[in-house]
Amino acid sequence: MCGIVGYVGPRSAVDLLIPGLARLEYRGYDSAGVAFQDGDGIAVVKQAGRIADLERSLGKVEVRASNTGIGHTRWATHGVPNTINAHPHRDCTGTVIVVHNGIIENWLALKSELEGRGHEFASDTDTEVVAHLIEEMADLPLAEAVREVMRQAEGALALGVMRSTDPLLLVGGRRGSPLVVGIGDGENFLGSDIPAFLEHTRKMAVIEDDRVVAITPDSVEITDLAGNVVETTERFIEWDLEAAEKGGYATFMEKEIYEQPKAISDTLRGRINQSGMVSLEELGHLDERLREIDKVFVVACGTSFHAAMMAKYAIERWTRLPVEIDIASEFRYRDPVLDRRSLVIGISQSGETLDTLAAVRYARAQRSLLLAVSNVVDSALAREADAVLYTRAGPEIGVAATKTFTTQLVALQLIGLHLARVRGSIDEGSIMNLIKGVRQLPELVQQTLDRAGEIDAIAAKFADTRDVFFLGRSGDFPVAMEGALKLKEIAYTRAEGYAAGEMKHGPIALIDENVLVVGVATDSRVRAKTLSNLQEMKARGAMIVVLAEEGTEAEMAGVADHILTVPASPDLIGTVTAVVPLQLLAYQIATVKGLDVDKPRNLAKTVTVE
Ligand code: AGP
Numbered sequence: 001m002c003g004i005v006g007y008v009g010p011r012s013a014v015d016l017l018i019p020g021l022a023r024l025e026y027r028g029y030d031s032a033g034v035a036f037q038d039g040d041g042i043a044v045v046k047q048a049g050r051i052a053d054l055e056r057s058l059g060k061v062e063v064r065a066s067n068t069g070i071g072h073t074r075w076a077t078h079g080v081p082n083t084i085n086a087h088p089h090r091d092c093t094g095t096v097i098v099v100h101n102g103i104i105e106n107w108l109a110l111k112s113e114l115e116g117r118g119h120e121f122a123s124d125t126d127t128e129v130v131a132h133l134i135e136e137m138a139d140l141p142l143a144e145a146v147r148e149v150m151r152q153a154e155g156a157l158a159l160g161v162m163r164s165t166d167p168l169l170l171v172g173g174r175r176g177s178p179l180v181v182g183i184g185d186g187e188n189f190l191g192s193d194i195p196a197f198l199e200h201t202r203k204m205a206v207i208e209d210d211r212v213v214a215i216t217p218d219s220v221e222i223t224d225l226a227g228n229v230v231e232t233t234e235r236f237i238e239w240d241l242e243a244a245e246k247g248g249y250a251t252f253m254e255k256e257i258y259e260q261p262k263a264i265s266d267t268l269r270g271r272i273n274q275s276g277m278v279s280l281e282e283l284g285h286l287d288e289r290l291r292e293i294d295k296v297f298v299v300a301c302g303t304s305f306h307a308a309m310m311a312k313y314a315i316e317r318w319t320r321l322p323v324e325i326d327i328a329s330e331f332r333y334r335d336p337v338l339d340r341r342s343l344v345i346g347i348s349q350s351g352e353t354l355d356t357l358a359a360v361r362y363a364r365a366q367r368s369l370l371l372a373v374s375n376v377v378d379s380a381l382a383r384e385a386d387a388v389l390y391t392r393a394g395p396e397i398g399v400a401a402t403k404t405f406t407t408q409l410v411a412l413q414l415i416g417l418h419l420a421r422v423r424g425s426i427d428e429g430s431i432m433n434l435i436k437g438v439r440q441l442p443e444l445v446q447q448t449l450d451r452a453g454e455i456d457a458i459a460a461k462f463a464d465t466r467d468v469f470f471l472g473r474s475g476d477f478p479v480a481m482e483g484a485l486k487l488k489e490i491a492y493t494r495a496e497g498y499a500a501g502e503m504k505h506g507p508i509a510l511i512d513e514n515v516l517v518v519g520v521a522t523d524s525r526v527r528a529k530t531l532s533n534l535q536e537m538k539a540r541g542a543m544i545v546v547l548a549e550e551g552t553e554a555e556m557a558g559v560a561d562h563i564l565t566v567p568a569s570p571d572l573i574g575t576v577t578a579v580v581p582l583q584l585l586a587y588q589i590a591t592v593k594g595l596d597v598d599k600p601r602n603l604a605k606t607v608t609v610e
Contacts, residue, residue, distance in 0.1 A: 001027050001028055001075045001101065001266075001393075001394025001395060002027060002028045002072060002073060002074045002075050002087070002099075002100070002101040002192070003021060003024025003025070003027035003028055003072065003073040003101070003191075003192045003193070003196070004024075004070070004071070004072055004099050004100075004101055004158060004159075004160045004172075004179070004190065004191065004192045004196075005017055005020035005021055005024060005070070005071045005072075005160075005189070005190065005191050005192070005196040005197070006069070006070040006071070006099075006160045006162075006170045006172065006189060006190030006191070006215075007020075007068070007069055007070075007170075007187070007188075007189055007190075007197075008067065008068045008168055008169065008170050008187065008188055008215055008216060008217055009067060009184060009186060009187020009188065009217045010067060010186060010187060010217065011067070011187065012065045012066065012067075013034075013036045013037075013066050013067060013068055013069030014034055014036050014058065014063050014066065014069055016069075016189075016197075016200070017034045017036075017069050017070070017071035018034070018051065018054070018055060018058070018071070019199070020071065020189075020191065020195075020196040020197060021034075021051050021054070021071045021072070021073045021196075022051045023195035023196060023198075023241070023245065024073055024191070024192055024193060024195060024196055025050065025051055025073055026245055026252070026395060026397055027073060027075065027101075027192060027193065027394065027395065028073050028074050028075025028076075028394070028395055029050050029051070029073060029074075029075070029395065030048070030049075030074055030075060030076050030081030030376075030377070030378075031046065031047060031048045031049060031073075031074045031076075031081050031082065031083065031085065031086035031087075032046065032047060032049075032050070032051050032053075032054040032071070032072060032073040032074065032086060033045060033046025033047065033054065033071065033072055033086045033087050033088050033099075034046070034054070034058070034069055034070070034071040034072075034088070035069060035070050035071075035088040035097040035099075035162065036063070036066035036068065036069035037066045037067065037068045037069070037162075037164070037167050037168075038064055038066060039064070040164060041094060041095075041164050042090075042094065042095075042097050042162060042164045043061075043063075043066075044088050044090060044097065045057055045058050045061055045063075046083055046086035046087065046088065047083055047086060048081060048082045048083045048086060051073060067167075067168060067217075068162060068167060068168055068169070068170060069162075070088060070097065070099050070160040070161075070162055070170065070190070071088075071099070072086075072087035072088060072099035072100075072101075072160075074086055074087055075377075075394055075395055076377030076378065077103055077126075077377065077390065077392055078103070078107070078124065078125050078126040078127075079123055079124030079125045079377075080124070080377060080378035081377055081378050082378075084122060084123050084124075085123045085124055085125050087099040087100065087125075087127060089122070089123060089125060089127050089128040089130075089131050090122070090131055091119075091131040091132050091134065091135035092119055092120055092132065092135060093135060094164075095135065095138070095163055095164045095165060096131045096134045096135050096161065096162075096163050097131065097161065097162045097163070097164075098127060098128075098130045098131045098134070098159060098160070098161050099127075099159070099160040099161075100126075100127040100130060100157060100158065100159050100160075101157070101158040101177045101178075101192055102155060102156035102157040102158055102175075102176055102177040103126060103155045103156055103157075103266065103269050103270065103392070104126040104127070104129060104130070104153045104154065104155050104157060105154040105155035105269060105270040106152075106153065106154045106155070107126035107129050107153075110129040110133065110152065110153070111128075111129050114129060114132045114133070117136075119132040119135070129153075130149050130153070130157075130159060130161070133145075133148070133149050133152065134146070134149060134161065134163070138165075142161065142162075142163050142166050142169060142171045142214070143171050143212055143214040143221070143223065143227075144227065146159060146161055146171045146172075146173045146212050147173070147212050147223065147225050147226075147227060149173070150173045150175060150210065150212065150225055151225055155175075155176070155269060155270065156175060156176030156177045156266070156269065157173065157174070157175050157176065157177060158172070158173070158174050158175075158176075158177035158178060158179040158192060159171075159172060159173040159174075159179075160172050160190050161173075168216055168217060169214060169215070169216055170188075170190055170214075170215050170216075171212060171213065171214050171215075172190045172207060172212070172213045172215070173211070173212045173213070174207040174208070174209060174210075174211055174212075174213075175209050175210050176209065177192070178192055178193060179191075179192060179207040179213070180192075180193065180194060180196075180204050180205065180206050180207065181204060181205045181207060181213055181215060181220055181232075182194075182196070182197030182198075182200065182201045182203070182204050183201060183203040183204060183205060183220060183234060184197075184200055184201040184203070185201075186217050186218060187200075187217050188215040188216070188217065188219075188220055189201065189215075190213070190215060193244070193245075193247070194237055194239065194244045195241060195244045195245050198237060198239075198241055198244050199241070202236055202237045203234055203235070203236060203237075204234070204235055204236075204237055205220065205222070205232045205233060205234055205235065206233075206235070207222065208230075210224060210225050211223065211224060211225075211230060212224075212225070220232060250591075251398065251597050251598050252396075252397040252398040252598045253398030253400055253402060253490070253587060253597045253598055254587060254597075256396055256397070256398050256402045256403045257402045257403070257449070257580070257583050257584065257587065258449055259393075259394070259403050260402065260403045260406050260407075260445050260449070260580065261442040261443070261445045261446040261449070262442070263391075263392070263393040263394060263403040263406070263407050264406060264407060264410050264441050264442045264445060264576070265442045266392040266393070266394075266407075267391050267392050267393070267407040267410045267411055267414075268410065268414075268438065268439065268441075268442075269392070271414055272435055272438075272439065275432075276432045276435055276436065276439075277421065277428065277431065277432060277435065278414055278417040278418050278421060278431065278435055280389065280414060280415070280418045282387050282388060282389055282390075283371070283387050283389070283415070283418055285387070286369065286371075286386060286387055287422045289369050290343070290369075290418075290419060290422050290423065291422060291423055292341055293321065293341055293342065293343045293369065293419075294321070294322075294341045294342075295321065295322050295323075295324070295341065295342050295343070296315055296319075296321050296322070296323040296324070296342070296343045296344075296345065297323070297324050297325070297326065297331075297336065297338065297342060297343070297344045297345070297363065297368075298311050298312060298315075298323060298324070298325045298326070298344075298345045298346075298347065299325075299326045299327075299328040299331050299344065299345070299346050299347070299356060299359040299360065299363075300325075300327075300328055300346065300347035300348060300356055301327060301328050301329065301348070301353050301355050301356055301607070302401070302485065303349075303400075303401040303404075303405045303482060303485060304347040304348055304349060304353075304356070304401075304405075304408060305325070305327055305328075305347075306405070306478045306479075306481045306482040306485070307347050307373075307405060307408035307409055307412055307478070308325045308326075308345075308347055308412075309325060309477065309478035309481065310409055310412060310475060310478045310572065310575050311323070311325070311345065311347075311412040311415070311416065312324075312325045313474060313475055313478075313572055314412065314413055314416040314572045315412075315415075315416045315419060317571075317572065318416045318417060318419070318420040318425060318426055318431075318434075319416065319419045319420050319423055319425045320425050321419070321423075321425075324336070326359065327355075328346075328353070328355040328356040328358070328359040329355035329358075329359075329610065331358075331359040331362065332358060332359060332362045338363055338366035338368045339366060339367065339368065340366075340367040340368060340369070342363070342366070342368040342369070343368065343369045343371060344359075344360060344363035344368045344369065344370050344371070345371045345372075345373065345412075345415070346359065346360040346370065346371070346372050346373070346381050346384070346385065347372075347373045347374075347408055347412070348372075348373075348374055348379070348381050349374065349375040349376070349391070349393075349396065349401055349404035349405075349408065350374075350375070350376055350379065350605065350606040351372070351374035351375070351376045351379020351380055351381035351382050352376070352379055352380050352381070352606050352608055353381075353606065353607050353608070354607065354608050354609060354610050355607070355610060356381060357380055357381060357384065358610065360372070360381065360384050360385070361384065364384065369386055370384060370385040370386050370387075371385055371386065371387050371388070371389070371415070372384065372385035372387070372388040372389070373388070373389050373391065373408055373411050373412060373415070374388060374390060374391070375390065375391045375392070375393050375396070375404050375407070375408075377390055389411045389414070389415060390411075391404060391407035391408055391410075391411050392407065393407040396605075397598065398597065398598045399489070399598065399599060399600055399603050399604070399605050400486055400489050400490050400586075400597065400600065402583050405482065405579065406445070406576050406579065406580070409575055409576045409579075410438065410441060410576060413434075413438055413572070413573060413576075414438070417431050417434060417435060417438075433570070434570055434573060437569050437570040437573040437574075438573055440569070441569070441573070441576050441577065444566070444567045444569060444576075444577045445576065445577055445580055447567055448566050448567065448577050448580045448581060449580065449584075451565075452584050454564060455564065455581060455584045455585050455588055456588055458545060458562050458564070458585065458588075459585055459588030459589045459591075459592055460588075460592055462516050462543070462545075462589065463491075463589050463592040463593055465493065465514070465515075465516045465543075466493070466494060466514065467493075467494050467495075467510065467514065467515045467516070468484070468487060468493055468494070468495040468496075468515070468516045468517070468518060469484075469495070469496050469497075469498055469503070469507070469510075469511075469515065469516070469517045469518070469537070469542075470483040470484040470487075470495060470496070470497045470498070470517075470518045470520065470582070471497075471498050471499075471500040471503065471517060471518070471519050471520065471530070471533060471534070471537075472497075472499070472500055472519070472520035472521070472523070472530065473499060473500045473501060473523065473526040473529060473530050473533075474523045474525060474526045474571075475522075475523045475571060475572045475574065475575050475578075476500075476520035476521065476522055476523045476526070476530065476575075476578065477497075477499050477500075477520075478575060479520045479522070479547075479575050479578045479579050479582065480497045480498065480500075480518070480520045481497030482497070482579050482582065483495075483497065483518060483520070483579065483582030483583075483585070483586070484496055484497035485497065486582060486583055486585075486586035486587075487582075487585070487586040487589065489586075489600050489603060490586055490587065490590040490595065490597045490600050491586055491589040491590040491593060491595060492593075492595065492600075492601070493589065500519070500529070500530045500533040500534070501529065501533060503533060503536065503537065504533075504536060508536065508537070508540065511537055511540040511541065511542050512540060512541050512542070513541035513542070513543070515537075515541075515542045515543070516542065516543050516544075516545065517534065517537045517538075517542040517543070517544050517545070518545045518546075518547065518582070518585070519531075519533075519534040519537075519544060519545070519546045519547065519559075519560075520547045520578060520582075521534070521546055521547065521548050521549075521552075521556065522547060522548060522549050522566055522574050522577075522578045523571060523572075523574070524549065524571065525571055527548075527549075527552065527555070531555065531556070531559060534546065534559045534560075535558075535559050538559050543561050544559055544560050544561050544562075545560065545561065545562045545563075545564065546559065546560040546562070546563050546564070547564045547565075547566065547578060547581055547582070548560075548563060548564070548565055548566075549565065549566060549567070549568045549574070550565045550566065550567055550568060551568065552565075553565065564581045566578050566580070566581065
């Protein structure tokens, strides 16, 4: 996820681009840059860090008033977040300038062809191929050159392009990543999102997938990839700036919950090959070592630890390797037995959690193989590891992890299946069947979100309940743990996640008619046993909400006061879908209580103390 802003009109482009970028900083903030017409050429100023750092760099250069410009704020996916990899990117001659949001899946193939034809690349990004491809089409109108790039490039792209030979022209292209046009009076804007230009105009047009838009101060022309002009529907924006930054959602957390289908698609992008087999380029160079591994350790904190719990079930089931999981802050103190045949997976969305870093550094000292799962490119955890699988969820502003959790689950499922393939522990057909299930997740999560309304009444009824237990077995256990953590952290409700079968060994003493039990019973292998445990809670007076797979409602009816359902998925894969109603339940309860869900008390998004 990155932010694009573009301007063409009579005013000074840079003066409009910088505030526009600041409004899009929620989309990414590891580096930023602008490009603007400067005499016969185009000047580019870019900088690692936040928009404020870019402004400082701009202060050091002479910026001549310019009427055309594009800017970008980056959330790295390819190439570390440094100044060279910051956008905009140029071709060999500095004539073509490109900003991009998305992932070009076939960039390596395109890059090697371009290098074969003599192009020299300055950055490690996928984006730069676009500039060099357009360089080869100097005799074509810019819009046609962008259409040709869109025909060649696979994956998700929102592009903003300018060419020094076309002053007062900006061209955008869209497939998969958002792009909108702000329509002004004698001036026009390009943006990844409305806040980029909302201060200047309330008229806009949404660019649909596989469309290219050419804007000048007085015109907006949208075409399909064949070059046919497509009619533009102008819309009027009613939102204020704050609502626009949250995409019309009440909070960032709500927005991030609803972004999960897209975030999961991005996590999967380019990691499943044409034949439907898992293919992790990031791990390829380690395959030999992965075959020699005899034990796996997974370390993480908080929500990321719940992803580790799912990983244990998945990796043990699919690879038959023993897996130990540890809360990272405890790992070093139990003197775990590690050596070079151990694989240690560190999970941290921020990649900066000190406890997790300390745990993987301990493992590094034992010469173990280190794999990181992180959402932040080039984070401390990523730098520590032998290989990284980025979750590509985009920035998460809400303190409570939502889309970073579901994308961690997906990334870990891919790692488990990659290990199974490399080690030959299950046959390829079975792996491909599981992959089929993983591929359906964006759609199934969307279906689950579409039914969010069913949760409102339950949230209203139980908002004042003081004690809640979330119970599950097997793959449902980490989901229960995460459901409880979400409720604790944003609704300040005392909630416990527990293994359903363990309640009878003590905690059942706490159960009475004032307690709510949320039973997670989506895992078909253990459903009957979970139901028996829920009956035990009901017999002691607890109120019961059951989260179950569609089609099993009749089984639940005898025990449940309320039933929530999710679409069926293969075992363990369904953890991703199952957690969504619990995120929504915590969210709704916190909202009913009038709490600030984006900034819960006492919490920090990144915990860099031990
Ligand atoms: C999640 O909602 C929490 N705020 C917290 O538990 C978090 O998951 C934990 O601090 C670990 O963070 P990390 O993934 O950035 O390492």
